Amino acid sequence: MNFGFIRVAAAIPRLKVANCQYNTAEIIETAKQAHLQGAQIVAFPELAITSYTCGDLFLQRALQNEALIGLKTILEQTRTLECIIIAGMPLLINSRLYNCAAVIKAGIILGVVPKSFIPNYSEFYEARWFCSGIDKQNETIKILGQTVPFGTDLLFEAENISGLCFGIEICEDLWTAIPPSSYQALNGATLLFNLSASNEIVGKHEYRESMIRMQSAKCAAAYVYTSSGANESTTDLVFGGHALICEYGSLLVESERFSFGEQLIACDVDIERMVSERLKNSSFTQRTTDCKFRKVAFILEEPKTDRIQRHIDAHPFVPSDLSVRNKRCNEIFSIQTSGLGKRLKHTGIEKCVIGISGGLDSTLALLVIAKTYDRLGLDRKNIHAITMPGFGTSDNTLNNSLELMRLMEVTTYQIDIKEACMKHFEDIGHDPSVYDVTYENVQARERTQILMDIANKIGGLVIGTGDLSELALGWCTYNGDHMSMYAVNSGVPKTLVKYLVQWAADYVFQDETSKVLLSILDTPISPELLPTDDAGQIRQKTEDIVGPYELHDFFLYHFVRYGAQPSKISAMAKQAFEGKYSGEAVESWLKAFLRRFFSQQFKRSCLPDGPKVGSISLSPRGDWRMPSDGDVSAWLNI
Structure with a gap:
């Protein structure tokens, strides 16, 4: 019995800029490692298949095609894995390019979520290449022979685990006044993922961590965040590879930043705890939005171990520090x-x-x-x-x-x-x-x-x-x-x-x-x-x-x-x-x-x-x- 614990992982694989074949192989290998560690869901950074720092190469048809081939390879080579994989990639749809998260399980694409908010200020100029998916709802797309739900209105709900429902937002989405994850939580998501590419400047990682912790607390949810690592292009920016898993305001585990090797963090998050918090908090159910979400059903395999992979404080009333x-x-x-x-x-x-x-x-x-x-x-x-x-x-x-x-x-x-x-x-x-x-x-x-x-x-x-x-x-x-x-x-x-x-x-x-x-x-x-x-x-x-x-x-x-x-x-x-x-x-x-x-x-x-x-x-x-x-x-x- 899993007691409502779900093992999640945040991965930062090694990569080469614009080398989809290399990046795909690294994603597959890291996904296998996550599977061996008992992870039931593993998330990779924003645009992980191509890398985030491709610049105008995103507009090249060759890179777009290579990204699709990479996705196909992931589908084929992770078909036997029991974990869900969430991978970032660019996707061309109706002559518009979207920054997307593809949700994969056993060779099937469960859904694709586009980025809502496209940053175009300071060091970011994504609007040069990508369109916002904020208006994409109730849509389906054909991709690699599969008909797949597409839009920002997608939530993914386990049929066999009570309370497990997850949503996805991408990088800048979190930094907005009302992040998409807030609406996702109000509509049932107890687990939130963020595929990100957040560069490092002095003091930014503390602010980023505090924001993730606060969002997990406000949403009464577990929040899994993973961001592009040090192998991204350093032409103008440096990426540190920051991955965190938070639960209701508490940081459970965090990656080492500035590593050139792969990073994989995993722990068990307590979904039952999130449901309990929401049951008691009458304010949580007082919705201020009429956002409608489609729920994509899936079956999640039980963990292979009875041991809970997280620190359990023997003295919860007494801070150890x-x-x-x-x-x-x-x-x-x-x-x-x-x-x-x-x-x-x-x-x-x-x-x-x-x-x-x-x-x-x-x-x-x-x-x-x-x-x-x-x-x-x-x-x-x-x-x-x-x-x-x-x-x-x-x-x-x-x-x-x-x-x-x-x-x-x-x-x-x-x-x-x-x-x-x-x-x-x-x-x-x-x-x-x-x-x-x-x-x-x-x-x-x-x-x-x-x-x-x-x-x-x-x-x-x-x-x-x-x-x-x-x-x-x-x-x-x-x-x-x-x-x-x-x-x-x-x-x-x-x-x-x-x-x-x-x-x-x-x-x-x-x-x-x-x-x-x-x-x-x-x-x-x-x-x-x-x-x-x-x-x-x-x-x-x-x-x-x-x-x-x-x-x-x-x-x-x-x-x-x-x-x-x-x-x-x-x-x-x-x-x-x-x-x-x-x-x-x-x-x-x-x-x-x-x-x-x-x-x-x-x-x-x-x-x-x-x-x-x-x-x-x-x-x-x-x-x-x-x-x-x-x-x-x-x-x-x-």
């Missing part, structure tokens, strides 16, 4: 502090109450509150921070919480909840030696009661500390730590919480504060509700119970963000975490995630307010609306 990650952390911290700041300004309340456990989540929340007060010019003594040791609190976390509160210069409380919990056990008739869910939740609710009552006493807001991952798993006590008056961490996944605290230790705070933050980072994640072991160490480790957070965040990202089916999530996770988790472990924890995600929706249905900080939010008032009694059965068949 340090500079990007630091910018992301700063942005998230700004969103959190702005959200809380607005709430304080609106209510006129200047006092906050927060429970401090010595763990990552409450640490991040306290840092957010402290910096919010600094921004608003409020006295940090109005922050009432309370640590509430219980049956499972270790000396290390207690000491970290007390030290952190001291360094933040907040009003500090230490309230031991053990005696109150024992009285509650007595009142409800629970045996305190039974460490069950009642034993745990009594402590969580006692802590929340203290926070709420102190907030009432001083006229303050209780600030929640729970994160996005805990909300997804339901790893919170209903009407316990589940509840607050404003939840600053509700949009931040656990894997990112760690990096936010690390960022704060490295760049926001110094000396003693940084030291205690690093100590908190080294502490195992735990609710500390069960008694410590004989050595006073944490016995209850969250990830031993619910599973690794890095796996759950991976599952959450692909399940909620793209609506990916569990079998696809499993295959991607196995590859992303290869060597770290077994396939059996991935499937087991995925099923656990799904069961918890469905069964714990009732907690998310009544969440307190909190800011969305990334692409995923589980707020019932915003991004995620789901019945609490939904049946998970269909999702467990991995």
Whole structure:
């Protein structure tokens, strides 16, 4: 099963200017290499059969004939290949010359798409030779004995792969105010190809890349771009051979520029992801054009490998590049502090109450509150921070919480909840030696009661500390730590919480504060509700119970963000975490995630307010609306 992945390739073959026989042989050889790599569609540059820099030779009948012979040779010698080939060539039709892309499969020409916009400025003077095909629609042509659809109104749609539909534009088409690919995407194209011949000048390749990335994002599509290489004529210009494959704004793979050898890049693009993006984006369907397209049907063979040929990020919420990650952390911290700041300004309340456990989540929340007060010019003594040791609190976390509160210069409380919990056990008739869910939740609710009552006493807001991952798993006590008056961490996944605290230790705070933050980072994640072991160490480790957070965040990202089916999530996770988790472990924890995600929706249905900080939010008032009694059965068949 391909899970909606399609392997595409962008090729830049060696060539000789105006030598169609040589160029054709190189195209065929490169197409065979693409086929061996499992590529299902491979695109070649603009006018690849002749070369782009032929100048007035394009007007020579000899070159036009040689181009047709080259096309015929490609048809004959790639007949047994399973991949679709898109090749650029000049084509004479009714005494007019067009700059075209021919779409070939198994010896058949599926269609020919002419270039719409013909540049005739600066170093470009294509109008000297070529006509625009912008008005060519609903036409067919006879070519090499085949009757072939011809026009700018062509889309190519797979009959056997849901959602796969591709369109083609040529070079300058992309650089216009409204590229043809925009209309193609609005009419169903999830995959876009651009056959180009873009010369190199200083800084142009960065602009070109940004434009391709942006077009792929605006069109919610994968975009495959390939441009003529360094073997083109250098009479006045130099061509670098720039090939890129982008997907929804992200660059997946890029060629090496200025190479005299052939270039072939290939990777798998996620068509299902594009369909998912469009399903959610209601604006995408609000078309502003009445453009009509013909769809050419084809059958695409399944890939020969089960391995996905692309980088799969094991930590999709956390940028791998340090500079990007630091910018992301700063942005998230700004969103959190702005959200809380607005709430304080609106209510006129200047006092906050927060429970401090010595763990990552409450640490991040306290840092957010402290910096919010600094921004608003409020006295940090109005922050009432309370640590509430219980049956499972270790000396290390207690000491970290007390030290952190001291360094933040907040009003500090230490309230031991053990005696109150024992009285509650007595009142409800629970045996305190039974460490069950009642034993745990009594402590969580006692802590929340203290926070709420102190907030009432001083006229303050209780600030929640729970994160996005805990909300997804339901790893919170209903009407316990589940509840607050404003939840600053509700949009931040656990894997990112760690990096936010690390960022704060490295760049926001110094000396003693940084030291205690690093100590908190080294502490195992735990609710500390069960008694410590004989050595006073944490016995209850969250990830031993619910599973690794890095796996759950991976599952959450692909399940909620793209609506990916569990079998696809499993295959991607196995590859992303290869060597770290077994396939059996991935499937087991995925099923656990799904069961918890469905069964714990009732907690998310009544969440307190909190800011969305990334692409995923589980707020019932915003991004995620789901019945609490939904049946998970269909999702467990991995």
